[in-house]
Amino acid sequence: MDDGPRSGCASLQPEKVKEASSTMFRNMKTVGAFVLAATLLVSATACKKKVAPPAAPPAPVVQTPAPTPPPPPPAAARITNFSAEPRSIQRGQSSTLSWTVANATDIAIDNGVGTVQANGTRQVLPNASTSYTLTARGPGGTDTRTVTVEVTAPPAPPPPPPATPRISGADMLSREGGADVLFGYDKSDIRDDARQVLTKDADLLKRIFAADPSFTVMLEGNCDERGSAEYNLGLGDRRSTSAKDFLVQQGVPADKLRTISYGKDRPVCTEANEDCYQRNRRVHLAPGQ
């Protein structure tokens, strides 16, 4: 509060005096009181300064005490931060919402997140692009902030590396021949024509086994119908062994060759002539199991 000028001998500022004088002259009723007051003042201070002739005392300022101002309203809720990291995800990935809120009593995020604390993070897994809205309510007001998480479809997997075309050993065998090896009547030795066929077969088999290491070949020994069943079972076995031995000598791995005899049980023809008999006296190359 600013009282009126109040000073003893220090100074009675002329302006003030003037002011006081004017006021005084205006209010004659208070002149006497004033004079009294001024005298008292001068005498009270007993200062050494040259005391100006007591001027007319200034008029007192009467201050009525101001009413108590209401306290300031509570500060409004304030979202200082609301973010999503990362902002863009692929479907199936997650994003993390993080927020900082002040002055709020009720803080919630929509889209399934729900009520949260003032500061926090939450991982979300939206299936599609989603806007999350944070609403912070406080006695001083409400604040909202929205952040959007973009969801994109995952990228297509990369295409397989260009494949070297791999066909099976069985396909190779049936495609490229692997001709039957023929034998003389009641014989299991390798004739000249058989030698040629087996040499070609050996080259083919070596290539096939290199291309398809899991492949094996069954050498099936057969006979024409004329011998007895029991003897022919042995003769077919002998022929398949004979063919296998030759192939192994040509460098075909032995562990990839198996033998079986069908005797005369699997003829390729049934005519009773020498041509058909010869066709049946054979070792046939078949895919192993």
Add this chain to the structure above:
Amino acid sequence: MKLQKVLTVVGTAGLLAVGAFVLAGRVAGQQRGSDISGVITNTGVPVIAIADLRGVGDAQQNMAAFNTTLWDEVSNAGVLKMASKSLYPLDVPQRPQDFRQPTVTTPVRRGEISRTVKNGPWLTDWSGPPVAANYLAFGYTAVVDGRLALYGWLFNVGQPDAASAQVIGKVYFGTLDVAGTRQVARDFAADILQQFGAKSLAGTKIYFVSDRSGSKEIWSMDYDGMNQKQLTRYNSTSNMPAVSPDGSLVAFTTYAGGNPQIRIHSIASGRRMPFYNPVSSVVETPEFTPDGKQLLFATTVDGWVQICIANVDGSGFRRISNVRAIEVSPKVNPKTGADMLFISGRSGHQQLWRSTLDGADLQRLTSGEGDVSNPSWNPNGKTIAFAWTRGYEPGNFNIFVMDVATQMPVQLTQGTGRNENPWWAPDGVHLVFSSKRGNTTQIYTMLADGSNVRQLTTQGNNIQPVWANGAN
């Protein structure tokens, strides 16, 4: 039937010589060569007449089957000559008291001749022409207490009167159905045959291979072709059966496990018995030793199929043959148990050889011509049978028998075509074999002289028969 008649004419003579030789063990003169010629020698083979029997009441309904069975059983044994029914008198006795001695009238006046008055059937009706039999089998059947009863007699009609003529007089019982009727006929026939030293085939079995189910499987049947039964069901190729001496086990070769290997089944239960095959690309032609404890077979050793032996479970494997040739079909001498026949290519084409069970004392039994297969021992340990193409193009096999001491082969079948896998019956008189006489291969039996050929199978192809005793 025609073949049978032809063979009967030719074979009856051969029967007289070879049959007597085989049965009585006597050499009937010089062992003849490969032909069966029509020389008739009287060596006293009895002639029997068998009248058709009839039945009382319900017993009559199956008598056709009865008479066929009785006739076939007796004729098939090959020890009696059958007097043809077309020659029989009309008045056939059914029991001994039916025989009435004819009376001879004494002439009263001069010039009269004594006449013989028939009073009923008499022995001379049968012993005299045209029947000219030595024996007569007769009788009848009836129903007694719900069962079939056969009253059967065998008379020696050469005797002077009925009282001294009786050889057999017996009652046989059976069930009233066809099976029971056949059984009493077989029982009667067995008693008749026993009089003439013939062993009965009743209860013996033939095991064979048939493809009628769609795959080659092991089957069994009775000695007369009845009761054909499938024993294996592997849906693979199973063949080359062999039966243990006690008739309880059958061993065979099968592809069921991949490569051909041996398996053994109990015949009664069908259960597979353990047999550990050697590790080999083929194991075939199993054969039990006479003591039933070991099994011979052929398997690949050093690249060639060789004769080997092991215990019945496959343990104790031992190699017998040791030659760079194919050797198969070992067959052990049933009498000695110490030597064997087998087929070998060691001298060229497949031929018949003999050696000890250790492979020593090697001896080739056939000439080297053609192809030989499937040897089989007679129970007497002296005679063998086998298939051979001698005299024909490759693939055309015929059945031969041979005395191993003389090594003279006798050809039993004569045609082209395939006659293979002969096997002696336990009676030592019959053979079973397979033959392709048309589009399919079937199983036949015949006598040791090639006569009495009877077909036992008709469905599918049937091969590789073996004749064994029924299980004890």
